[in-house]
Amino acid sequence: MSLDQELAGRTALVTGAGRGIGEAVVHALAGRGAAVLATDLAEEGIAALEKTYAGLVTARLLDVTDSTAVEELVAEAEHTLGPLDIAVNVAGILRGSPVADLKDEEWAATFAVNTHGVFHVSRSVSRRMTERGSGSIVTVASNAAGIPRTNMAAYAASKAAAVMFTKCLGLEVASRGVRCNTVSPGSTLTDMQRGMWAVGDEEAAARRVVEGDPATYRTGIPLGRIADPSDIADAVAFLVSDRARHITMHDLYVDGGATLRA
Incomplete structure (x- = not known):
């Protein structure tokens, strides 16, 4: 099967799909034949994707920090679009500041999206995937999770938590056919x-x-x-495909060697 149809017949949920890496992930998955539920708070971006991939992409507003909203949308998607085979956590925010100047609300907001959001989505979809005995979850993290950065303590810490959460989830669900991996980009033009x-x-x-x-x-x-966003999206597309069927709990750095894998 050619790569342009390798995900045909599968249904994917992508958060943070309205722009940047999330938008590129939707292009990568839909371009390979997957039906995609594109979610974001940026309505204009996901509406454009729905128009571009008419009949293949469904756009829905979603605040990943709201666990009830996440659960309701996943349940609705499974009823209307069919079982979710793929989930990609891309939604994220960055509040850059030295720790001494970092406000409580900035720290809380960063974790609410970057970590709690990953938890809410992954918990909801993994419950259903394990019942079916198959599925793939990918969390887009950051190479900042593995190497210290100045002025990025909240962001780096939230992404490190998301990486370890995804690995732990992967260990719990591996025996039931669900794979969980992370992609950690470096600097990307977003x-x-x-x-x-x-x-x-x-x-x-x-x-x-x-x-x-x-x-x-x-x-x-x-x-x-x-990196271009498509460089990250291609890594995601590989990890959710059958070409990566024996890969789980892996953290794939896509940073041009920036961290020297320190």
Whole structure:
């Protein structure tokens, strides 16, 4: 079977689908034949995906921090779209600040989306997947979960928690045919990345990311380029496919070598 139809007949839930990596994941999955429930709070983005993939992508608003809303949507999706074979946790936020200046509400909001959201979605879908004896869950984390970053303590900690949660879930459900993996991107050209750059300084900022910044103890990117969202989405598409049928509890770094796997 060609890659453009390798996910035909499968149904996927993607959070954070309205832009960036989540949007790219929807393109990757739908482009391989999967029916996709694209969720986000960014209504315009998911509506555009529904229009592009008419009949294949269904757009729905979802706040992943609301466990009741997550459970209701998953139940509805299973009733109307069919059993969910795939779930991809992409929804995430970044609140960059030195720890001394980090506000309680910023810390709480970061964990509410990046960690609690992963828990809510994964718990809901895994309950159903284990009953059927099959399924694949992928959490998009960050290489910041594995190496310290200045001004990113809340983000890094929330992503590290999401990685370990996904691995623990993977261990619990492996015997019932469900695989759980994480994809950990490095710097990727998304709105989140651009939000850390000063206006009008994009070219120089991108160069600093690639070259590294000794002042912030940050290594560069050995491959010499910042990732496109599609680079991350292709890794996700591989992990949810049968080509990865013997891979679970794995954390796949897609960062051009930036962390040196430290």
